[in-house]
Amino acid sequence: MHPASLTALAALALFVPSNEDPQALVVPYETGLTLELDASFHYESEVVDFTLIRDGVEQDMSGRMGGPSSVTRKLLMSDHYTKVEEGRPLALERSFETLSHESKRMRGDEEMVTESSGPLESVTLGLTLEDGEVAVEVLKGSAPDDDALLEGFSMTLGLDGLLPEGKVEPGATWHPAGEALVRALGLDLEGQLFPPPPRSQAPEGGGPGRRGGGMRGGGGNPVGAMIRDAEWDFEATLAEEHADVDGTDCLVIELEGDGEYELPERPAFGGGGGRGGDRFVPESSLALPPFGGGAGLELEGKLYLDSKTHLPVRFEVEMEVSIDEVVERSSERGDTTMHTATEGTLTYVANLRKVVADE
Numbered sequence: 001m002h003p004a005s006l007t008a009l010a011a012l013a014l015f016v017p018s019n020e021d022p023q024a025l026v027v028p029y030e031t032g033l034t035l036e037l038d039a040s041f042h043y044e045s046e047v048v049d050f051t052l053i054r055d056g057v058e059q060d061m062s063g064r065m066g067g068p069s070s071v072t073r074k075l076l077m078s079d080h081y082t083k084v085e086e087g088r089p090l091a092l093e094r095s096f097e098t099l100s101h102e103s104k105r106m107r108g109d110e111e112m113v114t115e116s117s118g119p120l121e122s123v124t125l126g127l128t129l130e131d132g133e134v135a136v137e138v139l140k141g142s143a144p145d146d147d148a149l150l151e152g153f154s155m156t157l158g159l160d161g162l163l164p165e166g167k168v169e170p171g172a173t174w175h176p177a178g179e180a181l182v183r184a185l186g187l188d189l190e191g192q193l194f195p196p197p198p199r200s201q202a203p204e205g206g207g208p209g210r211r212g213g214g215m216r217g218g219g220g221n222p223v224g225a226m227i228r229d230a231e232w233d234f235e236a237t238l239a240e241e242h243a244d245v246d247g248t249d250c251l252v253i254e255l256e257g258d259g260e261y262e263l264p265e266r267p268a269f270g271g272g273g274g275r276g277g278d279r280f281v282p283e284s285s286l287a288l289p290p291f292g293g294g295a296g297l298e299l300e301g302k303l304y305l306d307s308k309t310h311l312p313v314r315f316e317v318e319m320e321v322s323i324d325e326v327v328e329r330s331s332e333r334g335d336t337t338m339h340t341a342t343e344g345t346l347t348y349v350a351n352l353r354k355v356v357a358d359e
Contacts, residue, residue, distance in 0.1 A: 022168060023167055024166065025164060025238075027310060027311065028311065035157070037079075039348070041348050042073075043072075044071075045343065050341075054336050056335075073194060091128045092155060093127075096122065119149060123138060124140035153189070161177065161181075162236060164236070176236055223346055231260050233257055234259075249306075250304040250307055252303075254301075257299050302315075314350065320343075322344075
């Protein structure tokens with residue numbers, strides 16, 4: 001090859017970015033883009049210590065701790081962007097194909113299973129950004145009875161908040177806000193996609209953090225409220241090495257951190273009503289007893305981005321949850337202190353793919 005040609009090629013190479021160059025990690029929204037999200041949420045927990053002390057004497061609570069319980073959710077949805085300007089989505093169609101919820105718990109030797117589907121399953125929403133506010137209308141399917149189920153939606157993916165501002169290079173670290181984690185796990189919309197059943201239909205029993213109802217509750221999933229309301233301290237790091245995800249070369253963002261949550265006050269237990277003496281009373285007219293406790297949450301996760309397009313490909317999270325609550329009460333029967341310790345594990349996996357028009 002002519003020396004002049006070699007010189008030209010060498011000069012051109014200087015302008016070709018390498019994988020080590022700083023780059024902006026921004027989701028490339030564009031008109032006509034369709035993204036499918038297939039997510040699975042699983043939380044299982046078990047009481048590992050249940051202690052009741054009455055007038056300074058520890059009571060025999062053998063067989064009173066119960067067994068494990070779990071919550072499993074499946075979400076399959078797609079976003080079709082119909083209007084995007086300068087990378088900013090202005091209109092889209094969001095279709096919910098699957099919104100399934102299953103909860104399991106042991107009651108003695110019997111496993112109790114509850115299954116349900118979210119009210120927006122098989123519904124397509126039209127989202128439009130108007131004067132900085134998101135307007136929502138039902139395009140296909142049955143509109144929900146409660147208009148509150150159409151509130152709180154965003155024009156972008158929940159994963160966007162985990163991405164850094166500006167350009168970063170491998171090894172760079174940043175600190176996303178706790179709200180970003182909540183959105184990435186879909187828990188900002190828990191009350192809309194998986195609303196709790198009416199109180200008359202709610203399963204018996206309480207459990208740490210359960211307050212029975214309310215749009216923020218996300219029925220049967222106490223860990224959702226803990227993640228939303230916890231004080232989070234976590235960091236994201238762009239890994240040095242790429243990873244292969246189902247044949248796609250991906251950048252890897254590693255997440256690590258912890259959260260602290262203070263349990264809310266709630267009625268604890270009242271007298272009578274059973275051979276065991278004091279029993280849980282989720283709804284009670286009794287004055288709130290002195291209460292204390294909290295939860296610790298430890299998180300590890302990875303977000304995989306297509307190295308060429310920066311579209312999210314997969315999001316994985318595993319979280320360990322430790323809950324401690326103490327309730328003290330004085331009555332004519334004496335002074336009572338109850339301590340409950342619960343251990344839980346949350347696993348969340350979301351796969352995303354770009355849908356080709358002719359599929």
